[in-house]
Amino acid sequence: ETGVTQTPRHLVMGMTNKKSLKCEQHLGHNAMYWYKQSAKKPLELMFVYNFKEQTENNSVPSRFSPECPNSSHLFLHLHTLQPEDSALYLCASSQDRDRPLNTEAFFGQGTRLTVV
Amino acid sequence: DQQVKQNSPSLSVQEGRISILNCDYTNSMFDYFLWYKKYPAEGPTFLISISSIKDKNEDGRFTVFLNKSAKHLSLHIVPSQPGDSAVYFCAASYTGTASKLTFGTGTRLQVTL
Numbered sequence: 403e404t405g406v407t408q409t410p411r412h413l414v415m416g417m418t419n420k421k422s423l424k425c426e427q428h429l430g431h432n433a434m435y436w437y438k439q440s441a442k443k444p445l446e447l448m449f450v451y452n453f454k455e456q457t458e459n460n461s462v463p464s465r466f467s468p469e470c471p472n473s474s475h476l477f478l479h480l481h482t483l484q485p486e487d488s489a490l491y492l493c494a495s496s497q498d499r500d501r502p503l504n505t506e507a508f509f510g511q512g513t514r515l516t517v518v
Numbered sequence: 519d520q521q522v523k524q525n526s527p528s529l530s531v532q533e534g535r536i537s538i539l540n541c542d543y544t545n546s547m548f549d550y551f552l553w554y555k556k557y558p559a560e561g562p563t564f565l566i567s568i569s570s571i572k573d574k575n576e577d578g579r580f581t582v583f584l585n586k587s588a589k590h591l592s593l594h595i596v597p598s599q600p601g602d603s604a605v606y607f608c609a610a611s612y613t614g615t616a617s618k619l620t621f622g623t624g625t626r627l628q629v630t631l
Contacts (some may be wrong), residue, residue, distance in 0.1 A: 444622055458618065469531065508564065509561035510561050
């Protein structure tokens, strides 16, 4: 148990569906992240939120829409996805500190998404 | 262009022996490196990290070595145990970017009896 909870654990959706992934962290962290892991590829950073403000969007298509209503919750809204979007989506959180200190990210268990 | 590379997709080691997992990086701005361990159906869990001001960091059975001139780091596990069987990811970031991590593709370690 890492203190980061993701729901659902598995999701199958059609290309015309709209669904949302949810992430909640109980660690009091101020930064949250969405990562994507496709087969045989490294984890790719998608979005970064720091103090609820989106600070990074790594050229992610608009069919993925993040939402961060507060420092503890993060959503990823999905619509009109493609089969190649099937992957493991991982949420993470960290305590973002001033330089020069870096800290590790704590990951949730992920949502295994299949687009049919 | 992959900035963090783990060239060995898999490694098999006998219980009790040393496991050495390797990682190379290309971005000289990286100054903080981490190893994560991942079991099937779970998210990655943090294992050990090292800052670029050090060349070694040790935590129990796990030691990470950093060679900045070669842009190479390695994770040593000694002695290896069957419970260490997992996928190990190397990750890197640079100062001021918090946990915006760049990951390698992972190495699957199998510790055999």
